Amino acid sequence: MKRILKYIMAVAATIAVLSSCGGDNKETPDVKVTLSATPTTVTFAPKATGTKIIAVSTTGDWTATPSATWFHLDKTSGKGKGSISVTADENTGSDERTGSIRISVSGAPDVTVSVSQGADNMVPLTATPAAFDGTKRASTTYQLLVYSFADSDGDGIGDFNGISSKLDYLSDVMGVTALWLSPVHPAMSYHGYDVLDYFSLNPEYGTEDDFRNLLAKAKAKGIDIYLDYVLNHAGKDHPWFKDACASEESQYRDYFLFSKTPSADIQAGKLPMFPKNGFDAGQWFAVGGEKVGAKGRFRFDLDWKSDSAPVVTVTETDAAVETGSSKKYIYYGNDDKCRAFVEDGDGKYHIVVDFDSDWGFLIRTSSETWDNGTKYGGKAGDVIAFGEPFTLNNTEAADIVFKEVTYYHSHLWTDWFADFNYGKASEAETSPAFVDLANSADKWIDMGVAGLRLDAVKHIYWSETSSENPTFLDKWYDRCNATYKAAGGEGDIFMVGEVFSDAPATYSYYDGLPSVFEFSFWWGLRDVLNNRRAGKFVADIIGYHDAYKARRSDAVPALKLSNHDEDRAASDLGKNLAKEKQAAAFLLTAGGKPFIYQGEELGYWGTKSKGDEYVRTPMMWTKSNTGLASKRLGSKIDKSMLTASISVESQLADEESLLNVYKTFSALRNTYPALAEGQMSVTSIDDPAIAAWYMTSGSSKLLVIHNVANSDKTIEVDDSMAHCVALLGTAYVDGTSLKLGANSSVVFEL
Template identity: 50%
Template sequence: MKKLKYYLMLLAGAVLLACGPGNKQTNEEVSLSLAPSALVFEDQDASHKFVTVTTSADWTASVPDSWVVLSKTSGQGNGSFSVSVKDNDTGNGRSSVITVKAGSKSETVTVAQGEELAQLVPAPAAFDGTKRSNTAYQLLVYSFADSDGDGWGDIKGVTQHLDYLDKLGVTALWLSPIHPSDSYHGYDVTDYFGIHPKLGTMDDFKELLAKAHEKGIEIYLDYVLNHSGKGHAWFKDAIADASSPYRDYYFISANPASDYKNFPMLTGTSYSAGEWKTVTSGSPHIKVTKTTENVTNGTATWNLWTWQDGGEGKFVQFVDKGDGTYYLVMDISGKWGMLVRKYNNWNAGSKFGAKNGGNITEGQEVELVGDGADMWFTGNGRYKIELTNVSTQTLYYMGCFSDWMPDLNYGDVSKAQDNACFKDMAASADQWIRMGVDGLRLDAVKHICGGLNSYNHASNRTLLTKWYEHCNATYQEAGHNGNIFMVAEAWEGHSVEKTYYQALTSCFEFDYGYKVRDMLNGGNASGFVSAVSSYVSDHTAQRPDAITSFFLSNHDQNRFASEVNKNVAREKQAAAILLSGPGKPFLYQGEELGYWGKKDGGDEYVRTPIRWTRGGALASAALGGKVDSSMLTDDMSVAAEDAAEGSMLNVYKTWSRLRNTYPALALGKMSQASVSGSSIAAWYMTEGDQKLLVIHNVANARKVVQVSDSMAKPLAVLGTASSSGTSLTLG
């Protein structure tokens, strides 16, 4: 039989002991506290020592061992009792625990005779340099680090700070979307094959890949399969021309209420009018030429909106020629912006601009599209502007999240691999995988086959299975061993989320973060270990190669620090819990520095830039001023926290180093440990012949627990921990 090596991590069995978070007491009718928490007697000791009871209720005291004598075993309200011991002739030290109960509350006092309470001093093994933590870091490229001083975070900024991430112990980076888009956050992609110019170049990205891989850090891209951006060339062409090959890449209809059921991908879901947005189909043409004709004063509803930088815009109405074409004559001096409107307003379906924007030249016929880009014309004199091909149609497209995020249509999901949109999306993923990308995070997967409120999980799983199989084949063809890492955002409760493992190897377990938050805020660990263990076992029941992805919070949620009321001790303990348990931990940018933030004023407030140095500049331009400067003080900078022993950053580094050092933490299986107490979360992490005991005290007070395992090899302590015999006191 294999012999297991035990360790205690106070917080755990190498002993990893992570001790009390110093929570504020919750509102309860009964309060109870004891002083002191430990009594020490000599072998022959006739003295009496006193325990003070502070409570608002009746109380009882008991002790399991007859060599400990209590002067009283009950009382009403505040009081005290004396403790004495019988002579110890055993030749060995001994200990016991007095338990005092008041209502539903209980507290303990350790009694030791012939031995001292020993402070546990961690002595972890030295890190051997092999990173095995399987820990990922969610990074917002636009607000992480600015390399060129323009205020935008960029890819080079990430590369320049790889040493920081390496010392943090992470083995992978999940990058926010890097593709071109019309928003700062990048989830409205306009080119899946490209890189947003604000973030850098393809060469910058290739450099990041190479240098990250040198440090044993993988790169995961955020991939948006549910929708593209409204500015994508596919969508513009699809709206402009009914015969466009891209028309079927989207859900487009003149009457979606009746046509909805004709889209195979929406089978099993229900129609929601609010998820269908209005757009005008058609492609008017405009041409500007020099003329000597008189300036016109048209009356048609079609009009030209024109403006100069810094000046107010004006509209000039076209003249209706009566043959379906229009024109106007006006004087132009300098550079003017231009848009065409069907009506004298900006209502949906009125605005037309160029497909790709930019300058237009005299005599050039420009094809316009609904909601197209600004055009610029520079002239000096009188010009005739002709408008032709003005036939348009009001259409609707599905955009469940926003009118600037049209949903993508993969057709019959059972044959998605043959669908043109799927093939183009897969080709874009192939490009990045062959370049060296190690994994993908898939956005909003439950909404792909359906909308915000009605979706078909079974169809989603069918589509995602085909997506994973395609990408994994490409990954292996590129020469990789093993499978590509792919994690999905299936933002659902565990009972639904776990079913997505039928399609993918990993999903984010949202219930985990809620569970940690509630445990720390409530000071009650009951059921935590069994819940977390069941998350993992439920996933592996779906597929043996499942990887459970745990996290505390992300870019779409209030930050975890805010969820625990900015209680620093709770934040630190949450970090230790995450890094001393099973699965694949994800850290969110700024979490390691104690950043807080709520979505109330906008998502930007939970997407805070990193302050690298005291007084240093921030990569905040993308956030439009929505930054909590009162939080980003010099003391919250990387430089300050790195130098401060016991800082949030150094807590993360410590526990990440332990996870990288001990295979039982990085790869181990979690199992319940027999350490009692409603405020105690205790578990073993076992891998091969290595077994660690993890104990967390989540109460707002010191706790004494009985531990049957050896406490001779403590690896880490968060807070204070002392032992006497089998008694362990966690402060």
């Protein structure tokens, strides 16, 4: 009985247990906790710039514990996936230091991230260039404005003797081998680009004997003289042009471009310097300022049934003057009146005005803007008659005139200049203008001038992109070079053309000239320095130079920063001295022929917004600012800039001045053939803030490196850094590592 009772009790207990489990036989699985961190090694440079990020991945709550106090975590705990930002202090010690970060989560093994920081064992660089042996190997040119460079006689105007007195500065400080003088001929304006006599010198600058003296003294210093020559046009008061305007029988009539109907003559091919689409009404001016307008009370009736060919009719009237409010306007008068027409409906308008205009009138559809299509006029040479309907157009849109007139051409859109007529480019050397101008150049070349800078050469023939200008320039160069050689000149005459365009647009001009200004060099460099990114600058410059050489094996790229027609480099760089210094270093370490503009070496600033004079400031030679050649610039001088500290005297005494950067790098260029005459080529250095290239000439090879960032940059260099020959700013080396300070530049001899 007891056994049966025990059995029953056991069964009951089993049933009770099963009931408490709900009848479910399945086991509950264990939950596995995971933890990972990436990366597991973090390394800081000695300066400890930047932040390192560690990615944490886990299913639980985690903690992070640093082992040292020299590095810092932005957080020490988190949940699930997250990240830790790690920063470090600068390591000022001489030894590497290490530490770790332990990341923990309950239920999983810890993860350890190793942290290390190197010691700064970099050695500061010092430059040890070869001693300058007195031979100027470079072909650096100094651009000076005769009227504002140096005054020798106290009349406030720069002159030839003033230049002669500064040859020691130009040779010994600036290290130049040539001077480009602003136009030296008598002219209508202070700047000299509206020449009155190509065979004479401006008497304000001195006599021919003074000029010969300058040539002789400059030659003794190893300095050539280049003249600025204006072949595109003469001043409108030039005796040749005045005589040509006076009579169609003048011997000078063919020297210039005249037409009574220029648009039609161009279309008919009667003016071979123009393509058939080469008419621009804004480039044609009435001879002698002849008045082609009218005066009186006139009624203007406008029939605007067609936007493409509206019609205007002018009649004399005694009716009262009216005021309209439509969106059609008559524009006229010497004071540029703009009057709204009265709207009559059905596309008809009229207005009565007291008309007084020397130049005629135009019809406009806007009183505020001159956007394309808003100006209506006639065809050049067309004359409106009272009572006769006159069809308007908004393509050519020449002034509507009341009498026939003879026009002359000025490609630069000013009546101050009269363009020369050279006829067909293939026969230009036979044109009377070419012959006389070449004869004038012969005089100065025979006297000892060694080169010419040719102004506005892309405007000589109307088309900038055709072969005409290069063909003309080739003929001009050959003529002048023959004269130069006959006069005993050494080698070939130097000649550089101004083509104010991006580099690719200048390629064809090397078919005519050995040198063309590379405006793209400065425009690109300006962007590099201001954006602090080297980008494609080096590749672009090398590409340009290769393209020049493909056109002409003896091509000489003419490099520059700003010039007399542009805002000053210092202004473009925000008057940032570090950038200005580095711009000088770029200019004097690149391939090509550098041109340095008067005052650029002193850090002159100025913009053209209030007048060109503000970028043509006189040289300030002394702290006391005495003898300033300022008269020709009048009041348009920023005197706040001309303090004692910016003077030549002050900057020569200051080893850290901009002037001394120019002096140092000019001497370097004169010392090393690789800089003086070498070719640029790319390096393997690849950093967005670094511009680097090789300069090579024969067995002479240099490595040039510029850091354009506003902070230190450390890069790896494959080449030897054993011999530093130039340094701007700061540089440190440790093995193959080079650390350059902000806006720092270095040159190594290889």
